[in-house]
Amino acid sequence: EDQVTQSPEALRLQEGESSSLNCSYTVSGLRGLFWYRQDPGKGPEFLFTLYSAGEEKEKERLKATLTKKESFLHITAPKPEDSATYLCAVDSWGKLQFGAGTQVVVTP
Amino acid sequence: AAGVIQSPRHLIKEKRETATLKCYPIPRHDTVYWYQQGPGQDPQFLISFYEKMQSDKGSIPDRFSAQQFSDYHSELNMSSLELGDSALYFCASSLFSSIHEQFFGPGTRLTVL
Numbered sequence: 001e002d003q004v005t006q007s008p009e010a011l012r013l014q015e016g017e018s019s020s021l022n023c024s025y026t027v028s029g030l031r032g033l034f035w036y037r038q039d040p041g042k043g044p045e046f047l048f049t050l051y052s053a054g055e056e057k058e059k060e061r062l063k064a065t066l067t068k069k070e071s072f073l074h075i076t077a078p079k080p081e082d083s084a085t086y087l088c089a090v091d092s093w094g095k096l097q098f099g100a101g102t103q104v105v106v107t108p
Numbered sequence: 109a110a111g112v113i114q115s116p117r118h119l120i121k122e123k124r125e126t127a128t129l130k131c132y133p134i135p136r137h138d139t140v141y142w143y144q145q146g147p148g149q150d151p152q153f154l155i156s157f158y159e160k161m162q163s164d165k166g167s168i169p170d171r172f173s174a175q176q177f178s179d180y181h182s183e184l185n186m187s188s189l190e191l192g193d194s195a196l197y198f199c200a201s202s203l204f205s206s207i208h209e210q211f212f213g214p215g216t217r218l219t220v221l
Binding site: 032034036041042044046049093094095096098100 | 112141143149150151152153156163164166196198200209210211212213214215217
């Protein structure tokens with residue numbers, strides 16, 4: 001069975017303090033790994049799709065990387081507006097299997 | 109850019125009542141997915157449709173049913189509501205030809221009293 005594990009569960013950062021979120025996965029055949037951002041009470045907002053090991057994608061202060069067993073979401077010099085829950089998901093034959101998420105709080 | 113539209117945004121029902129949630133996908137998207145997210149939990153897949161046909165089924169209770177219509181909008185029908193059905197219900201849509209990237213709506217918050 002496909003499994004997605006995210007760590008840490010929660011992360012508190014000072015503004016400007018870079019850090020990384022981890023997403024470990026076991027899947028029978030990776031068709032895509034996704035990162036979403038979710039604000040409280042709102043729908044997940046699509047960030048990145050990664051398809052193969054070695055792939056990297058960037059968007060503003062976020063950079064996602066992928067290996068054969070895990071993905072990292074690097075947050076560089078975060079700002080308070082980067083506070084959110086970051087969800088990792090794998091494509092499990094058309095449906096998304098999510099991890100439990102990492103709740104990130106960035107303080108000024 | 110147009111996004112996924114869900115209605116209503118909030119719904120309060122009594123136990124054993126019925127609820128209908130609606131989802132309007134991004135224009136030209138032909139695939140719709142429904143997810144349920146309980147408090148503090150990650151979204152759980154319920155069901156999906158492609159070209160008006162059910163394409164996959166997850167942990168959807170038998171009390172729930174869904175369909176996709178000719179204009180690609182979808183409805184999730186929930187009967188005999190239970191307290192445990194209180195959750196956020198998200199709809200997502202994608203282009204089947206690009207089946208990987210699912211874009212989510214704002215959700216419907218269902219509260220069962």
